[in-house]
Structures are given as structure tokens and as C-alpha cells.
Amino acid sequence: MECCCENMKIYELKLEADVDTDPVWCNRCGCNLELDELPISLELKKKLRDWAIQYGEWIDWDNDKLRENGLELETEHNQMGQSLSSKIQKELKGTYTVLFSPSHSAILYMNKESRL
Structure with a gap:
């Protein structure tokens, strides 16, 4: 695996879901x-893809607002992401450090709605 760093060597991975991209x-x-280039099991790759596809389910994209129970849905998503990052770290056996970056979009939408 290569990245855009100067030496193209990866030391730290970050697990972070986003719309329409690998996490x-x-x-x-x-x-x-x-x-697909990450040296982890196919089962874990599937779980990561399934998790990433669920990103933003707490947002009503058509109306640009938070869904009912949106904060709880995002919290559940973040908990699953934290669990998956631990599984990645375990499968990689110390090859990389794996960090998890939780979503904070529900809070942003809550703040936006409170200003309206």
C-alpha cells in the first residue's frame, strides 16, 4: 500500500467513514x-464496507436535517467503527497503528437546527 506522503510509507491508518469512499x-x-489492498481478512473487509455504507443514515439528506433519533444512530455507528478499528489493529498484528475518527455530523446538524 502506498499513500501520498513524501516517502509513500504508511505508518498510521485512520478508520473514518465518509460518503461514497473506502473508510x-x-x-x-x-x-x-x-x-482491497489492506492485508486483512475478507470477512473484516466486508464488515468495513457494510459499516461505511451506513454512514450518514442519521441525516435526512433530502431535507438537510437530522433524522429522528439521529444522535443515537450516529453514536451506534461510532461504536461499531471503534470496534472495527480494534479488529483491524488485531489482524494487522502491529504492522500499522490504527486510529478511529468518529463522526460528529449529528452534533453539527443539531447546532444548525437550533440556530434556525
């Missing part, structure tokens, strides 16, 4: 990495 990033340069 693994170089934590140093921010380059999005191909999940």
Missing part, C-alpha cells in the same frame, strides 16, 4: 486507501 485513510497525509 481507510493514511493518518499522516489524508490519502484515501484502497480497502
